Amino acid sequence: MKSSKLHILTIISILIWGFSFAQQYTNYTVKDGLPSNQVYKITQDTKGFIWILTDKGIVKYNGNEFKTFTTRQGLATNDIWGANATPDGKVWYLSKSSKLGYIKNDSVYAFSSIEKNEIFNPLFTGQVNNEIILTSPLKTHILKNNKWKVVLENKYGEFAPLTYVKNKNVAFFETNLDSITIFNNNKTILTGFNIAEMLKSSHKRGQLTDSLFYWVNKSNYYILNFNTLKLHKRNFKNEINIESSKHTRINLINSQLQITGTGFVGILNKNYHITNTVYIPEKLNSHFALIDTSKNVWIATFANGIYKLPHVKRNIKYSLVNEKTGQFNNVNTKLIVTVFNKGYYKYNTLNNSFIPYI
The missing domain is CATH 2.40.128.630 (Lipocalin)
Structure with missing residues (x-):
């Protein structure tokens, strides 16, 4: 009886014969509703929505459909490469642009600098609670009265530049x-x-x-x-x-x-x-990933949209991925499977993988 239970648990734990690499990950591209396959970053807001930043707009995903925000909805540019989700429910978007702000309740808010015609380049932006510290190579801004105000400025080529910090000490x-x-x-x-x-x-x-x-x-x-x-x-x-x-x-x-x-x-x-x-497997060519509140993993690529690895599949051990396998057999307490054009493989309980048998 114990042997049968062990055999069943082994089969359940490896779950390999019906799976392929593609079935581990769900891929979302322009075919599924993304405006672009070039994705810079992904984040999650306080309500659990997934936000996807692309060169053709910022996308909100509710688990069923994608909603894209572009210049038509109020963005100053469609090329959005950064975002910070704050506890108050706002998603602040970042890009090289004349106006930056946030999205809340599906409305876009955009704010310009107190200085005329200023272009932001917030490469080092920080966050303290609900406040965004808009940090460019030479200037740091904070939002005051619906205008971005400079709180620190360094001169170009300065030997020892200063970095603004929001802290009591x-x-x-x-x-x-x-x-x-x-x-x-x-x-x-x-x-x-x-x-x-x-x-x-x-x-x-x-x-x-x-x-x-x-x-x-x-x-x-x-x-x-x-x-x-x-x-x-x-x-x-x-x-x-x-x-x-x-x-x-x-x-x-x-x-x-x-x-x-x-x-x-x-x-x-x-x-x-x-x-x-x-x-993350090398073949995905990913450059960014996040773990959401449900422990799913969201993966960004520069050319193939995004991938989702559900939490339930994270602990599955995959072997013989993309191989054509035949029937499983229990031979003298050994789990044996045939692999097309490769022969027989035996399940190795020491490292939970299949190794050549014959």
């Missing part, structure tokens, strides 16, 4: 060639850190919460806690056994810090280590 930090120096509201130095390895590489950065700021490049990520004034350094090799990853970034999604890049997505725990890692 920290006002800004200064970036030198290999280090940062942190100041309070009285312009008194609080502390400093050497981050030469990060600063000398191509990286992304931004404020995640009222107390956290991050830097990330292809191999490392740093988290600075403004409340404790401690810098936490991590690398992908130690965390997830990946030497490097392209397009890496850290996002605040559903009150979680999620880190993603080519080939993976994970959640940062309270000590800023990567947990709940989901590895």
Whole structure:
């Protein structure tokens, strides 16, 4: 009886014979309602809607249909490459544009700068609760009275540019060639850190919460806690056994810090280590992924729309993917299957995979 139960559990756990690679992931493209197959990023708002950012508009997905917002609905441009969902139900959209704002209750709100004809380029935008810190290479803006107002400006080519921080203890930090120096509201130095390895590489950065700021490049990520004034350094090799990853970034999604890049997505725990890692197959050519509130994984590509990996399929062990398999047989307590043009394969219980048998 125990042997029969074990055999049944083995069959259930591997679930391989009727599956192919395509059946693990649901692919959504222009054929399904997306305005473009070029997707920059995906996020989820407080109501659970999935938002997809493309070069032809920003898309809201309710689980059944796609609704696209473009210049016809009030966007200043259709090329939307960033978004932040805030707790108050707004989805702030980001792009190089003369007007930026948010979408709420399917209405688009767009705001220009207090300075005439200014073009925003918010590459390092941060978020503190419901407030967006619009951070371009030289300027930082916040929205006041329906206008974007400059709160910090650096001169082009300045040796030690300043970065605006919204925190009760920290006002800004200064970036030198290999280090940062942190100041309070009285312009008194609080502390400093050497981050030469990060600063000398191509990286992304931004404020995640009222107390956290991050830097990330292809191999490392740093988290600075403004409340404790401690810098936490991590690398992908130690965390997830990946030497490097392209397009890496850290996002605040559903009150979680999620880190993603080519080939993976994970959640940062309270000590800023990567947990709940989901590895994305190389053949998907993904550059971004997120884990939603139902633990589904949404994956963005630059040429093939998006993929969804349902939570129920995340723990399924797939073997002999895309192979033509025949009948399963129990031979002397061994699970044997025929594979077209390859012979017989045996299920190896040590690593939960099939290996050649004959």
